[in-house]
Amino acid sequence: MDRMNWNTRSENRATRLARAANALGADLTGKCVAAEAIATLLEAGALARRSRLPRRQQT
Structure with missing residues (x-):
């Protein structure tokens, strides 16, 4: 595992x-x-995942 990936996971x-x-x-x-x-x-955890999702554009 490279250093950047490890830092990100941490x-x-x-x-x-x-x-x-x-x-x-x-x-x-x-x-x-x-x-x-x-x-x-x-x-x-569910709220955190929901906040990372891109918002849908209203048409």
């Missing part, structure tokens, strides 16, 4: 971890998430 991971910490708050403990908080975690 930055993307840091962004995902920050998004999870922001969405879950105290429900995130290390790598563990309370079962009740899984839906919140999945919704945060």
